[in-house]
Amino acid sequence: MCAVPAVEVVALHRDLGDVRAVDGASWSAEQGHVTTVLGPNGAGKTTTMECLEGLQRPTSGTARVLDTDPWRAPAQHRARIGVMLQDGGLPVTTTARRLLRHVARLHQNPADVAALLTRLDLDRVADRSIRRLSGGERQRVALVAALVGRPEVAFLDEPTAGLDPHARLEVWDLISETARESAVVVTTHSFEEAERLADHVVIMSAGRVVAEGSLDQVCDGRPLEERYFALTAGARR
Numbered sequence: 001m002c003a004v005p006a007v008e009v010v011a012l013h014r015d016l017g018d019v020r021a022v023d024g025a026s027w028s029a030e031q032g033h034v035t036t037v038l039g040p041n042g043a044g045k046t047t048t049m050e051c052l053e054g055l056q057r058p059t060s061g062t063a064r065v066l067d068t069d070p071w072r073a074p075a076q077h078r079a080r081i082g083v084m085l086q087d088g089g090l091p092v093t094t095t096a097r098r099l100l101r102h103v104a105r106l107h108q109n110p111a112d113v114a115a116l117l118t119r120l121d122l123d124r125v126a127d128r129s130i131r132r133l134s135g136g137e138r139q140r141v142a143l144v145a146a147l148v149g150r151p152e153v154a155f156l157d158e159p160t161a162g163l164d165p166h167a168r169l170e171v172w173d174l175i176s177e178t179a180r181e182s183a184v185v186v187t188t189h190s191f192e193e194a195e196r197l198a199d200h201v202v203i204m205s206a207g208r209v210v211a212e213g214s215l216d217q218v219c220d221g222r223p224l225e226e227r228y229f230a231l232t233a234g235a236r237r
């Protein structure tokens, strides 16, 4: 018997006005794996993620998460999913600690907020309003908010963009640990991040998937960076 993948995208199209943001993409992500999605600006990564998060409706094709259509999913489904959006999307008048305790209370079996704050070096700023945090601090709060409910699937849109090297290591460590029990899907522009984290790699270009597989399969004996440039040459839009 073949288990259904935690995340499945099949022939996904998404038109936004006269732009075909996603153009027939198909890929999947498994429980217990970090799947990294790479691709040039405008390749359709965020649009695909938003279809999987139930924030956008596919024009055609399917996006399924835990064998459920995210667009029509009930609240119980959403509680099983963690989402970190590219622009954070955090309320700014509350403190990180209050926000994260609130999010934790929405879940049945949350992780320990205090331990996560310490782990991501946020203790010092946790009682300050989010408005007064640095960009990198906010980003780590957004990551904790996505993971505190111990989601079965986590979608992390560029989780380490702009983080300092210490913070990046802490975040990579947390993502790898999370993936022991979940499916984690990470969009990134960092080859280093993909090489360190990925069990599975998807490369998108101009709305399509141009490569998918393990790092070894996608790289085929060459550096990821070299493969990426060869696969996406001329496709920026």
Ligand SMILES: Nc1ncnc2c1ncn2[C@@H]1O[C@H](COP(=O)(O)OP(=O)(O)OP(=O)(O)O)[C@@H](O)[C@H]1O
Pocket (backbone or CB within 6 Å): 016, 017, 019, 020, 021, 022, 039, 040, 041, 042, 043, 044, 045, 046, 047, 048, 237
């Ligand atoms: N609301 C919108 N209306 C029209 N076009 C849009 C809209 N949102 C996104 N697009 C276009 O859809 C395409 C895919 O955008 P998307 O944000 O999915 O790319 P991306 O791969 O996430 O890029 P980046 O690496 O810059 O985050 C781009 O050409 C973008 O300009």
